[in-house]
Amino acid sequence: MASSTTKEIVHDFPPFIRVYGDGRVERFMGNDVVPSSINPDTETGLSARLYIPKTPNPYHKLHLLVYFHGSGFCLETAFSPTYHNYLNSLVAEANIVVVSVDYRRAPEHLLSIPYDNSWAVVKWVASQLTANGGEVWLKEYVDFDRVFFAGDSAGGNIAHNMAIRVRLDGAKLVGMVLIHPYFGGKGPVGFEGADGNIIGKAVADKFWLFVYPSSNGSDDPLFNPVVDPKFSSMVYDKVLVCVAEKDFLKDRGWYYKEELGRSGWGGVMEIMEVAGKDHVFHLFKPTCDNAVALLKRVACFLNENNA
Structure with a gap:
């Protein structure tokens, strides 16, 4: 018993x-897991899923998106139907190559392990530019001068923290897309102190300590990026922050965008707010009009100034 x-x-x-x-x-x-159709690339036990357009042209190199899945650092994987289907649609719409990063999940593998796993994959991606042999899909089809990071929810948090770390030998990080990013902070911002969102903030703060119990709290720079002294020193050129009106994390997305503008960072900032929708709605209802519009906005952002 x-x-x-x-x-x-x-x-x-x-x-x-x-x-x-x-x-x-x-x-x-x-x-749930979608079986690999061709080959999940592996390195020292870590893995990623690669996507290329249906008819790639080896004479016209494509932008590369490194994508970090969300779900609170502890649910879903790069091989789940939710992310497999979303990234298939994004690749088709944007005509890009995607590396979807899989990382070990909390609570069995608490933070900072998901960050460290993600960073290992980022370094592996950058190494393909000069590697002997290497991954054919990356070497033949990718323009390593046009690299982007993106993620939703916890994956947006990871994308930002990878951009803080990034030094890609020979490759260039051009921009970042944060979709409903999971950020927090000790003091409330926007409407977080109002009755409608005070519970949401409390849950977000509690969950952070669940996945990172050794953290120094809600103002840990990994969770509240605006307190990081390196916040304004990120090396990419542009960022798109996507928020949803009914998402309890919406105010954090706006706060990130506004504080980045005040920080002296010299890049281009864009934000898209979708009315009447909740957290990561686009993953659960991918064919609704708002989800299609969001997909197209992200694809457009990735291809702006495409030579």
Whole structure:
């Protein structure tokens, strides 16, 4: 018979994830996997899924997007149907190459492990420019002077933190797309202190400590990027922040954009707010008009000034 300690629930975030006293983890979503159709690239146990357009032209190099999936650092994978389908659509719309990063998930692998895994894949991508042999899809089809990072929710958080670290030998990070990014902070911003969003902020702060219990709190620069002394020193040229009106993280997206503008960073900032929609709505209803519009906006951003 299981002991009371074994049955004890120590973390509970319905309807997403539950952790028991014996370390057992129940994930209530994001468990399905799309089998690899050709080849998931692997390196030291890490993996990524690669996407190329249907008819790539080796004589016209394509932009490269490194994508970090979301779901709170602990749900979904780069191989889940949700992200497989979304990135297939984005590749077709934008005519780009995508590397979808898979990272080990919390709570079995607490932060900073997902950051470190993501960084290892970023370095591997950059190394393909000069590698002997290497990944054919990247070497033949990618313009390494046109590299982008993107992610949604926790993946947006990862994308930003990779951009803070980035030094790509021979490759150039041009821009970043943050879709409903998971950021926080000790003090409320925007409407976070209002009745309508105070609960959402509390949950976001609590969840941060769940996935990163050794963090110094909500003002950790990994969670509240505007307090990072390196915030204004990122090397990319432009950023698109996407927010949704009913998303409890909306104010953090706006705050990121506004504070980046005040920081002295010299790049181009864009923001897109979708009315009447909630967090990552585009992943759950990808064919709705607003999701299609968001997809097209991201594709346009990735191809602006395309030579």
